[in-house]
Each structure stands twice: as C-alpha cells, then as structure tokens.
Amino acid sequence: MAFIDNFDFEYLKNEAENLVIKELGRQLETYSEPICLCNDCVLDMAAMALNTVKPLYRVSLLGSLYTASAMDGKDGKGYASSVREAVFDAVEKVRRNPSHELHEEEEGLENTDEQ
C-alpha cells in the first residue's frame, strides 16, 4: 500500500479557501465597476487571492478550534485583513486583465454567466 493510502489526507482542509470565497462574495456583491462574473473570471480571482494569502490548513476532524483561534485576537485580525486585501487585489487584476477577451466593449459585463 502506498504511503498516501495509509492516512486520511482528505481530512486536510485549507480553511483559507472558505474565507477567501466568502470575502470574494461580499466584495463582488457591492462592487461598483462593471465586472465580468463568469465562472472563469470568478475562479481566477479566487485562485489568485488564495496564492497570496497564507494557507490555513487544518485537520477537519478537530479543526474548527484551530480556525477559530487563528481568526481571533491580534493574529486573526491580521489574517482577516490580509484576506480582504488579497481578494481586493485579485478582483482588480482580473477585472483589468480577464483571462478571455472582453465581450463587446464593457457592455453586458455585469453578469455573463449564462449557461
């Protein structure tokens, strides 16, 4: 049996993912510029932000404790604001430089995920 099969590595969770996705939702909800919200762009934003923030891995079985304490106190404030900044920068970068061509000069960019 391979090493990877001997342990429950699927219990490893990067809590930063949840935090970044929640923050991304918040920021896009109130975003004032026209912005593409297709699946590609939104996932690009999430990936970019996640590459910027410090990972926050936990073992999901007993993990909520660690996450809770990482988000509390002076350290937690620092982490929360680094998530806000990373998401803000990622949104700006993708808006200015989407991974696909702009759809007809900034029109109808509001919500282009029609599948």
Ligand SMILES: [Zn+2]
């Ligand atoms: Zn897009």
